Amino acid sequence: MPKTKKIPLRQCIACRELKPKKDMLRIVKNKEGNIFLDFSGKAQGRGAYICDDENCIKKLKKQRLINKVFSCEVDDSVYTAIEEEYFGKR
Numbered sequence: 015m016p017k018t019k020k021i022p023l024r025q026c027i028a029c030r031e032l033k034p035k036k037d038m039l040r041i042v043k044n045k046e047g048n049i050f051l052d053f054s055g056k057a058q059g060r061g062a063y064i065c066d067d068e069n070c071i072k073k074l075k076k077q078r079l080i081n082k083v084f085s086c087e088v089d090d091s092v093y094t095a096i097e098e099e100y101f102g103k104r
Contacts, residue, residue: 021035022034022035023035024038024063025063026063026064027062027063027079027082028064028065028070028071028073028074029065029067029069029073033065035055035063037065037066038064038065038066039063039064039065039066039100040052040055040057040061040062040063041062041096042059042060043060043084043086044057044058044059045058047086049092049096050095050099062083062084068101071097071100072097074093074096075096075097078093080092080096
């Protein structure tokens with residue numbers, strides 16, 4: 015019997031849904047303290063996952079979810095940059 019590969023699941027920080035890792039976007043905080051969207055999924059640093067969905071991206075800023083996930087004060091410009099980066103890639 016062939017071994018089936020287990021699909022890694024991650025929980026969205028906005029809607030709390032479990033989805034396959036490859037279907038999600040990664041938000042990274044690196045050791046310099048920079049927070050950004052990681053489209054490659056390979057950037058160094060602490061990561062949090064969010065659905066590739068504009069409602070979840072909008073909820074990110076509205077509920078200031080990055081502050082909660084990384085337990086630090088996050089400037090509005092970071093949220094704006096993530097939104098611009100996300101909607102720019104569309």
